[in-house]
Amino acid sequence: MKKRSKVFYAVQVSNFTITDDGPKWLLRNDACMNIAIGIISNILEQYPNDYEFLVKLPFASDCQDLDDLSILFDEKYLDRIEFYREDLPVSPVTSRFNFNFAYHQQNRDLLENVDIMINDENTLTKNWRVFFDSIGKRFPIVSTNYFMDSPVSPKSDSKVRYYERQMESLISSDMFAYPVKSALDEALEAYDYMFKDRKHLGIPAVWNIGAYYGEIKKGHKEKSKDKIKIYFGNRITDTAGRYTNWHIFAEAIGKLSKLIDPNKFEAIMLNPTKKVTDSQMKEIEKLSNGHVKVLPNDSSFTREEYIEFINDAHVSCNLFTNEVHGGLTHVEAMMAGCIMVAPALNDYLHKYEDSGNIENYPFLIKTENKKINMNSFVNSLLASISSWKITEGENPYSEMNKALAYKYASYEHSAKIISNDLQSLLKQY
Numbered sequence: 258m259k260k261r262s263k264v265f266y267a268v269q270v271s272n273f274t275i276t277d278d279g280p281k282w283l284l285r286n287d288a289c290m291n292i293a294i295g296i297i298s299n300i301l302e303q304y305p306n307d308y309e310f311l312v313k314l315p316f317a318s319d320c321q322d323l324d325d326l327s328i329l330f331d332e333k334y335l336d337r338i339e340f341y342r343e344d345l346p347v348s349p350v351t352s353r354f355n356f357n358f359a360y361h362q363q364n365r366d367l368l369e370n371v372d373i374m375i376n377d378e379n380t381l382t383k384n385w386r387v388f389f390d391s392i393g394k395r396f397p398i399v400s401t402n403y404f405m406d407s408p409v410s411p412k413s414d415s416k417v418r419y420y421e422r423q424m425e426s427l428i429s430s431d432m433f434a435y436p437v438k439s440a441l442d443e444a445l446e447a448y449d450y451m452f453k454d455r456k457h458l459g460i461p462a463v464w465n466i467g468a469y470y471g472e473i474k475k476g477h478k479e480k481s482k483d484k485i486k487i488y489f490g491n492r493i494t495d496t497a498g499r500y501t502n503w504h505i506f507a508e509a510i511g512k513l514s515k516l517i518d519p520n521k522f523e524a525i526m527l528n529p530t531k532k533v534t535d536s537q538m539k540e541i542e543k544l545s546n547g548h549v550k551v552l553p554n555d556s557s558f559t560r561e562e563y564i565e566f567i568n569d570a571h572v573s574c575n576l577f578t579n580e581v582h583g584g585l586t587h588v589e590a591m592m593a594g595c596i597m598v599a600p601a602l603n604d605y606l607h608k609y610e611d612s613g614n615i616e617n618y619p620f621l622i623k624t625e626n627k628k629i630n631m632n633s634f635v636n637s638l639l640a641s642i643s644s645w646k647i648t649e650g651e652n653p654y655s656e657m658n659k660a661l662a663y664k665y666a667s668y669e670h671s672a673k674i675i676s677n678d679l680q681s682l683l684k685q686y
Contacts, residue, residue, distance in 0.1 A: 261306065261337070262372040262683060267313040267385070268293045269377040269403075271349030274321055274531045274554075280347035281321035284314070284329065285560045286529050288585040289377055289403060292436075294329055295469040295668035296375075296675060301334045303672045308679075309337040311371060315345045322559070341367055353419060356384040358391075365392050373683055374398045379433075380419050382426035397682035400430035400459070403582065405440070407447035410579045412497040424451050427458050431682055434462040434675075437604045437665070439581045462678055467588030467666030476568035477594065480655075485522045485642045487572040490586035493526060493533045493541075493551070501584075502576035502629065503537075507544035509574075509634045514548040516635070522642060526551045527558070527566075567593040572641045575599045578627040591662035594655035596641040598634070600624045608665050614657060 272287035273280050284290045297310050317326050326340050343360065345352045361368070368389075373396055376382050382400045389395065406412040406419040413419065427433045427448060435441040441463055448455065487510070491501040503526065510524040524545065526533075531554040541549050552558060567573070573590030577583050581603040590597055599605040601621035609615040619640050623633035644654060663670060 259306070261309045262679070263309050263311060263370050264679070265311045265313070265341070265368065265371040265374040266293055266297060267374070267376050267378045267381075269353065269379070270315060270345070271352070272530060273347050273349065276321055282315050282319055282345075282347055283322050283530070284320050284326075285322045286558075286563065290314075290329070291468070291585065292403065292466060293377065295472075296464075296466065296672075297338070298331060298334055298469065299668040299672040300676055301337055304676055305337075307676070309339075311339045311341050311367065313341040313343060315347075316342045319345070319347060339367070350413075350417075353378070353380045353422075356381050356388075358384075358388060361388055362392070368392070368394070372396055373679055375401060376426075376430070377401045377403070379426040380422035382422075383429040386429050396686055397431040398429070399432045399434055399462075399678070399682070400426040401434045401464075402426070402440070402444060403436055404580060405443055405447060407443075408450050409443055409447040410581070412500060412579070420447065421451070424448050430459045431685070432460040432462050432678060433458075434464050434678070436464060436466045436582050437607065438463050439604045439607050443581045462674075464675055464678075465665055465671045466668060466675075467582075467585060467662070468592055468668070470592050470663050470667040470669050473564060473568070473589055473592040476564045478568055480569060480571055480594070480645075480652075482571075482645055482648075484520070485572060485645050486525065486570040487522055487574065487638065487641075488525045488527060488566075488570050489574050489576075490527045490529065490567075490590070491575070491577075491584055492530050493528055493537055494530070495537070497579075500577065500579055502578070504540065504544060505576055505629050505631070505634070506574050507541045507549050509631060509638060510549050511544050511546040512631070512635050513638050514546050516639065517642070519548050521646075524549045527563075528552045528554070529558075531555075564593075567595065570595055571645050572596050572598060572638070574638075575605065576629060578602055578624065578629065588662055588666040591658035592667070594652070594659050596620055596644060596652070596654050597658060598622065598637045598641055600627075600629055602627065608661050612661055612664070614661070618654065618657070620654070 269289045270287050272283040274283055317324050379400045379402050489506040493503045528551050573595040575587035578600055583604045587597055598620050609618045620637045622637050623630040
């Protein structure tokens with residue numbers, strides 16, 4: 258048997274919560290963690306003799322939702338997975354700038370046999386390059402990027418923004434990979450703000466990733482049509498100009514409740530980071546006329562419960578206008594057979610346009626200058642409720658979304674793309 262290529266996968270974790278013992282990571286509901294699980298699991302499934310992985314994560318003791326990192330992966334893959342544990346500051350901001358050369362030097366024995374790296378810590382790509390050069394190792398590095406913070410799509414104070422580091426990663430890597438084409442297009446536009454030409458770039462790639470279809474499919478069921486369940490799965494946050502648009506969701510539900518009997522639907526905000534504040538709760542209550550339920554900060558909501566929930570739900574509202582990928586939750590919702598209500602922008606729009614289904618999907622929201630049109634949003638909600646109420650058997654939009662999500666955003670479909678890219682880079686070294 259030929260030697261397996263060892264892939265060092267550094268995961269950029271960001272989801273955390275506050276506990277009595279201080280901040281703790283929430284790995285199981287972390288978007289980048291679940292992307293890593295999907296990529297690694299499907300490559301190991303489809304190419305069992307070609308790869309093994311060394312996965313960089315925080316210590317389990319710094320996590321709230323698990324006590325053993327191995328439970329993140331199916332047991333059948335664990336013989337080809339090792340963990341590289343690091344003491345990371347529990348913060349989505351400071352962790353993105355943290356790089357401990359001395360710590361990695363002390364643990365270089367774990368890194369000596371690495372053949373290629375998938376670096377999700379894109380703000381640290383050059384740091385990793387310099388470190389490996391310092392220990393005499395040079396191998397291909399793929400820098401992944403699942404969000405953008407740039408003049409094209411600003412999210413933080415310009416004095417501490419991630420933009421320059423993210424652009425640097427496109428140069429320091431051998432290949433830079435994006436989940437969807439719209440995200441790559443935005444990155445190259447942002448790159449042009451900083452550099453005169455693109456001659457220093459690595460190789461651009463689109464991996465068409467988003468979620469593990471097999472995981473969601475396990476929970477597929479016939480959805481009850483007695484009460485239509487509408488949910489908002491993204492963060493409730495005031496950072497970056499309320500970029501998830503949670504307040505827009507609450508307002509739309511409030512307007513919806515005045516147009517139809519509120520007993521016909523149930524609206525829920527999942528509060529994945531468990532950090533909703535009292536003032537935010539009061540605002541949600543007011544905007545929604547008391548018709549939005551928010552999962553409390555102290556509630557338990559495991560990954561398994563989440564999968565069961567979305568397969569039971571009917572409508573997912575995904576409202577990013579600046580995040581071109583549209584958030585992992587919209588992909589998972591589509592895989593669960595939900596009708597997705599979202600702005601007619603970016604990757605939300607791309608899936609339907611590219612597949613030729615745009616004329617047959619009436620649930621996308623009109624926008625102007627990346628601002629959601631409230632009347633259009635409410636009309637989309639009304640149409641989605643009506644679609645579920647009048648449909649006998651399987652809802653055609655539900656089946657359409659499952660198929661599109663598999664093609665454009667499943668790890669099962671993208672595993673071949675990713676493996677081909679890794680093999681291409683390995684041949685160059």
